[in-house]
Amino acid sequence: MVNANQKAPGKLKVLIIVHGHPEFSPGGGEVAAYALYQGLKESVAVQETTFLATNPKGNSGRIHLLKEGEYLWEQRVADPFSMKAENIQATLKDFTAFLKALAPDVIHFHHYMHVGLDAFRVARQTCPEARILLTLHEMLAICLNDGQMVKTGSMRLCLKAEDLACQQCFPSRTPEDFWLRRRFFAASFKYVDAFVTPSSFLKQRYVDWGLDREMIHVIENGISVAQPLVMEQGSNLHLRIGFFGQVTLYKGLDILLEALNHLPKKVAKQLTVEIHGCNLDIQRSEFKTKIEALMAPLLKRGVLRWVGQYSRSELAGRMAGVGWIxxxxxxWENSPVVIQEAFALGRPVICSDIGGMAEKVHHNQDGLHFSARNPFALADLLTRIVETPELWSRLVEGVKFEATVDQCLKQTLVLYAQLTQAQSVKKMGRVKSKLP
Amino acid sequence: MSTMNGSQVQNRNQIAFQSEPKLLAPREAIKIDRAIVLNNIVLISGWMSGTVKLLVTDAKKFVIYERGDVSPALFDKVRGFLIMATVAPDEWIKKVTVQHNEVAYNSALPLTTELSEIQLVLSEHIPRLAYILSEVKHEQEWCKLLYPFIPHYASDQVEANIEQSCAIMGIGLSVLGWCVSRSSINLWFFSEFGQMRKLSDSVKFYRQDVTNEFSGKFGSRCEMSGFFCSIAGPVTPGMKLSVVAEISGVLFKVQEKVVDKGASTALGYARWAFNIHLPHSGFTQRLASHDGKFIEEIRRREIALEEAVPEVWSVGVRPATPMASVIVPLYKRSDFVEHQLLSFENDKDFYERFAELIYVIDDPALYDRLKHDSNVLYKLYGVPMTFVFGGRNRGFSGANNLGASIARGTYLFFLNSDVFPEETGWISRMVDILVSQPHYGILGARLLYPQGAVQHIGMEFVYSDSLNLWLNEHPGINLPINRDLPAVISVPAVTGACMALSREDFAQAGGFDESYLIGDFEDSDLCLKIRQMRKDIGCLTDTRLIHLERQSVMHAGGDASFRQCVTLYNGWKHTTRWDEQIRLTTNG
Structure with a gap:
């Protein structure tokens, strides 16, 4: 280890800023950022790495040490429309003091949620020489509907944010409100030197929205998993399918269940589908009722097994019990972690043919696509799987796992190096480092 | 009723006033009961019998009527009489003359002004109140005394309902309802304070509900039975107001209501009055003959109220001698400040202290938030700002005038909070033009919609025949940018969303006129004042200032129809004031 107080020449001090700590909020973005942080800590190119995660339980604005190198910041964004932190005073005072003390060369934000958009401006004002990166894990800047790019009400897929169309999704706002929102996001993003997205799909959405294509770098989230499993043999894995993750309106469990209900009896009899899901109990009651009604006959016939929620340490074992994810x-999905987890365990993936899913899963190579939102298309696909036993073995051969933490780390360090070695940062806006 | 002229009769005999009847022959007598005067209107009443004839020397008219209270056992052919006349104080009737058998008899008249006596007379003449009313020519004090004696009566000739009423202390009242009658009879609004107005003066409008309910009885007369009417005069809430009808010479109250308390602000009154859905085509006529003057009067009072000393504070160091002061009133939305700072933070004009930024908090609801946030906004954006809070909402003119009153710049820029420049240096550029081309009194700027179409590139006056108003129109609005225009063009007027002029000219013109409501026409009003000072109005054609037009206002009222009415009101005021000047401008 290098002495933290003395900067080795050419070595970087990196600050990772995340919207949540994976110990309290184990979402995909938080986990990926934490994996990157741990990788950077071990890297010889980096002198010092610090992890700062917001803790949206309160808005006192205090930053305190959680454990060595890891800090929690009690800050939050309550209003995703303005995306401003509740405690701006703390952003100006506590966050500024924190940045001054660390004096990082690289400030790498993951997400702007809870940190608030003003943090980019303040980071630039406080550390005018630092390179600022932002990993975009989602589309909240583009779409107020939880960043889903799905229309409110009709639930139709949305291709592009337009002031008037956005207003139609949110009738209490005006088109001009959306114009102002986008303008504020864009003004804040001007302080970012480079963007990272985990998928080309997400990159394209941000390019369509107005970011400079040259400034967005695609680096897949690194997944740390156990060693790929030795394939279990003779347990009909090719007829066992697993659904992993949260059961929300957008995750399409109802499509899967409808497809299973449409299956010919002799096909259905051979299949086993396991649901490793959580949070069904907190969904809206109409959705819950729908899911329960669709599940009931399937559970009775034994096609479906409701296994329930799992912890990260249980994931590999659970995935090992099924042949398909x-x-x-x-x-759209941006870059679902579950796909990389499946690949890490050598499992092919069945997915909707849109967005980040279609990008990450290659049809007929390491998985199968079906026409998104179409339960009949999925039923046909499941029939094909049952009737073509050799298909599974072929796709298993095609599965490659590349989204390792090492890979992500390597690409990220290359990007850091490019940015820090460049003669000048593309500076947008006037930077005021001295305020009276 | 008959009239006589008694000037040729000789006066020889005196009759005692108000004593016993004067017996002139058996069963023939004359008696004068009462003689009163109020505001130069004289009323004399009494009776006569037999062949006694009434000769009135000074008064022109009198009325004769059946009198049942005098004993028919003692007198023949008893007839009451009621004489009324309007005379100057020095020409008061001194006597009444009667004639009997070619002999004239006089009665000296000790006219009384005693209130109780007047009330007594009126109570005796309830069937003749219509005659009295016409003779007093609706004189208010008489009407006020008359009012309580008008009986309530449910006639099958007329139906009316006063649905809403609104009294503005000391100014007048407005009333809304419907009235329908079988034939064309005299109908009035009649207040207990004696204010009157003919119901036929009302703005009439279609009432489906009345038609449904009463067409069986009144036929098609129901259709336009809706009325809206304003009655000027010193009124108070809680006073009574009636619809009074005259049928066969008799007055009666068709309906009586207590008048509600109206708003005490011009805008508050307008909110009530403009929400009454009258056809817009007759709107200016309605303003001219009904409540337009009320609003002006309330507004005058508001402006005359003594002002509290405004609170002023600055964040950052306020420029001591800026060339320009940019004045931005804030209403309903405080978030626009931050969005504007996104434009200003990189503008040299601000950080090199060429211009000072003044936000006028024109909405008490925003005060706390801005008081709290102003320092944070300065720390984030580094643009020094001065805030001024005048304690209440003043509207476009009042807020801008307040801002101007504390401004230090040689040039004043009035900028709406929903204008977001997409360029820097536009302030110094406009000042340069004002300095180098001094024939321009006011300069405006090209404003664009967010999507890039033109929102404003000068205003012109266009006469609306349907509204009888001059309207301010934006030529080229919603059209693509025209790049062939010279950098500055002369225009009839420019929008107040962004205008610049010297502080000297602004002061000489008396600032923005504060008698308009909310915000329309004050900008063209100022332009016309500057034109009167023989200066031109110019507009830059290449600026890129995004204007989210009407966003703040839509949030204010919400009701588009109300806003339209306010615009019509302001337009009516503007046209009344500037018609001649605009015609000169337009022809020139």
């Missing part, structure tokens, strides 16, 4: 989401 299914991702039937009705929204």
């Amino acid at each position: 299914i991702v039937p989401s009705i929204w």
Whole structure:
């Protein structure tokens, strides 16, 4: 280890800023950022790495040490429309003091949620020489509907944010409100030197929205998993399908269940589908009722098994019990972690043919696509799987796992190096480092 | 009723006033009961019998009527009489003359002004109140005394309902309802304070509900039975107001209501009055003959109220001698400040202290938030700002005038909070033009919609025949940008969303006129004042200032129809004031 107080020449001090700590909020973005942080800590190119995660339980604005190198910041964004932190005073005072103390060369934000958009401006004002990166894990800047790019009400897929169309999704706002929102996001993003997205799909959405294509770098989230499993043999894995993740309106579990209900009896009899899902109990009651009604006959016939929620340490074991992982989401998905987890365990993936899913899963190579939101298409696909036993073995051969933490780390360090070695940062806006 | 002229009769005999009847022959007598005067209107009443004839020397008219209270056992052919006349104080009737058998008799008249006596007379003449009313020519004090004696009566000739009423203390009242009658009879609004107005003066409008309910009885007369009417005069809430009808010479109250308390602000009154859905085509006529003057009067009072000393504070160091002061009133939305700062933070004009930024908090609801946020906004954006809070909402003119009153710049820029420049240096550029081309009194700027179409590139006056108003129109609005225009063009007027002029000219013109409501026409009003000072109005054609037109206002009222009415009101005021000047401008 290098002495933290003395900067080795050419070595970087990196600050990772995340919207949540995976110990309290184990979402895909938080987990990926934490994996990157741990990788950077071990890297010889980096002198010092610090992890700062917001803790949206309160808005006192205090930053305190959680454990060595890891800090929690009690800050939050309550209003995703303005995306401003509740405690701006703390952003100006506590966050500024924190940045000054660390004096990082690289400030790498993951997400702007809870940190608030003003943090980019303040980071630039406080550390005018630092390179600022932002990993975009989602589309909240583009779409107020939880960043889903799915229309409110009709639930139709949305291709591009337009002031008038956005207003139609949110009738209490005006088109001009959306114009102002986009303008504020864009003004805040001007302080970012480079963007990272985990998928080309997400990159394209941000390019369509107005970011400079040259400034967005695609680096897949690194997944740390156990060693790929030795394939279990003779347990009909090719007829066992697993659904993993939260059961929300957008995850398409209802599409899967409808497809199973449409299956010919002799096909259905051979299949086993396991649901490793959580949070059904907190969904809206009409959705819950729908899911329960669709599940009831399937559970009775033994096609479906409701296994329930799992912890991260249980994931590998659970995935080992099935041959396919299914991702039937009705929204785009940016880069679902579950796909990389499946690949890490050598499992092919069945998924909707849109967005980040279609990008990450290659049809007929390491998985199968079906027409998104179409339960009949999925039923046909499941029939094909049952009737073509050799299909599974062929696709298993095609599965490659590349989204390792090492890979992500390597690409990220290359990007850091490019940015820090460049003669000048593309500076947008006037930077005021001295305020009276 | 008959009239006589008694000037040729000789006066020889005196009759005692108000004593016993004067017996002139058996069963023939004359008696004068009462003689009163109020505001130069004289009323004399009494009776006569037999062949006694009434000769009135000074008064022109009198009325004769059956009198049942005098004993028919003692007198023949008893007839009451009621004489009324309007005379100057020095020409008061001194006597009444009667004639009997070619002999004239006089009665000296000790006219009384005693209130109780007047009330007594009126109570005796309830069937003749219509005659009295016409003779007093609706004189208010008489009407006020008359009012309580008008009986309530449910006639099958007329139906009316006063549905809403609104009294503005000391100014007048407005009333809304419907009235339908079988034939064309005299109908009035009649207040207990004696204010009157003919119901036929009302703005009439279609009432489906009345038609449904009463067409069986009144036929098609129901259709336009809706009325809206304003009655000027010193009124108070809680006073009574009636619809009074005259049928066969008799007055009666068709309906009586207590008048509600109206708003005490011009805008508050307008909110009530403009929400009454009258056809817009007759709107200016309605303003001219009904409540337009009320609103002006309330507004005058508001402006005359003594002002509290405004609170002023600055964040950052306020420029001591800026060339320009940019004045931005804030209403309903405080978030626009931050969105504007996104434009200003990189503008040299601000950070090199060429211009000072003044936000006028024109909405008490925003005060706390801005008081709290102003320092944070300065820390984030580094643009020094001065805030001024005048304690209440003043509207476009009042807010801008307040801002101007504390401004230090040689040039004043009035900028709406929903204008977001997409360029820097536009302030110094406009000042340069004002300095180098001094024939321009006011300069405006090209404003664009967010999507890039033109929102404003000068205003012109266009006469609306349907509204009888001059309207301010934006030529080229919603059209693509025209790049062939010279950098500055002369225009009839420019929008107040962004205008610049010297502080000297602004002061000489008396600032923005504050008698308009909310915000329309004050900008063209100022332009016309500057034109009167023989200066031109110019507009830059290449600026890129995004204007989210009407966003703040839509949030204010919500009701588009109300806003339209306010615009019509302001337009009516503007046209009344500037018609001649605009015609000169337009022809020139």
